[in-house]
Amino acid sequence: MLWAGTAKADYRDSIAVLRIGLVETHVAATDPIKLEAIEHAFSGALGIPVEIIKLGSYAALIDAHASGRVGYAIHSARSFAATEAACGCVRAFRSPVAADGSTGFRSVLVARDSVTLPVAELKVGYSSEASISGWQIPHQAMRAGSLDLPKLVRAGSVGSVIELYQAGEIDGFFGWLPDVPGDAGSDPERLFGGWNRAAIETADPVRIIWSSQRIPYGPHAANRSLPDDLVEALGAFLDQMAVSAPGLLDIFEPVYGGGYVTPDPEEYHNIRGLVEALSDRKSAARIP
Structure with a gap:
């Protein structure tokens, strides 16, 4: 016992x-x-x-x-x-x-809907080399050959990237979208988690032309x-x-x-x- x-x-x-x-x-x-x-x-x-x-x-x-x-x-x-x-x-x-139901994000490349140039001919803005979604993930894809190398423009910050886009100085930019389970995850209105959405919407509409795999x-x-x-x-x-x-x-x-x-x-x-x-x-x- x-x-x-x-x-x-x-x-x-x-x-x-x-x-x-x-x-x-x-x-x-x-x-x-x-x-x-x-x-x-x-x-x-x-x-x-x-x-x-x-x-x-x-x-x-x-x-x-x-x-x-x-x-x-x-x-x-x-x-x-x-x-x-x-x-x-x-x-x-x-x-x-996150509060929006997302459990991760995807790095994306967006471009003006009116621009039909191949990626290699686009002027693409990015914030800085420290950004995972805005530089490091896309850079890895470019090094691996899964994304063509565009004409890159370093802006220094996300806000500056958006300003360059509004001014027509770049054709597109790298950003991120929240990834919600079961969601297609392709809504440009949710760029940067919806941050500065009004500023982006004052410029030309964008379309997503490249997306990374999900990052939790x-x-x-x-x-x-x-x-x-x-x-x-x-x-x-x-x-x-x-x-x-x-x-x-x-x-x-x-x-x-x-x-x-x-x-x-x-x-x-x-x-x-x-x-x-x-x-x-x-x-x-x-x-x-």
Whole structure:
């Protein structure tokens, strides 16, 4: 009868404290009251102490997660892909849903509906080399040969891209569209998530002439060393947050307000390609 008095072991027997990594640009990271509310809520739901670790950049977050100094982190899509490429030690268990129902985005090339030139002859604006949707994904497609190289015009910002388009100085531009499950995702009125829609509409109508594959929003990821039942408990808590603690959801997920979904592990493959390409270029630059 010894088995009758033996409690089933779970993560509370092996995890003394769960450390959650946040970059300092996260809204909650600058407010001690919000950080305390997050720690208290997670600790109460999980039954173990929780500590928020603030990191100065996504590079620092990648290092902290890959080294195991934090067990759970909120990543951008690219920082997750970089962490997975660095150590193979993290798994995405939830990704956020935006208020419009989108769970990711697609990079797109749009051009004036009245312009029928081939892509190679178009003057195409882009914001800057730092933009994933506005440069890095299209640039990868151009390097791979799946998108012809147009005549590129660097604008410096999305606002400047739109101004160039309004002034008739470019034929089109790179942007992004939110990707909603089950939606065709081809409505130009939703460019940049609807941001500055009025300014775009004052110029000539646009049509989409190229679209990337879907890129999911940045995930919530756990180090693979965390017990499965802890990761399941974290996922369940996030799933219930929109109903059980909507105020906490506003603090913890300030950009996306539609709750969470379970991502496909392969969904970040395209972003990993960007990370690996960047790593290869840095390595090549160090070769004398």
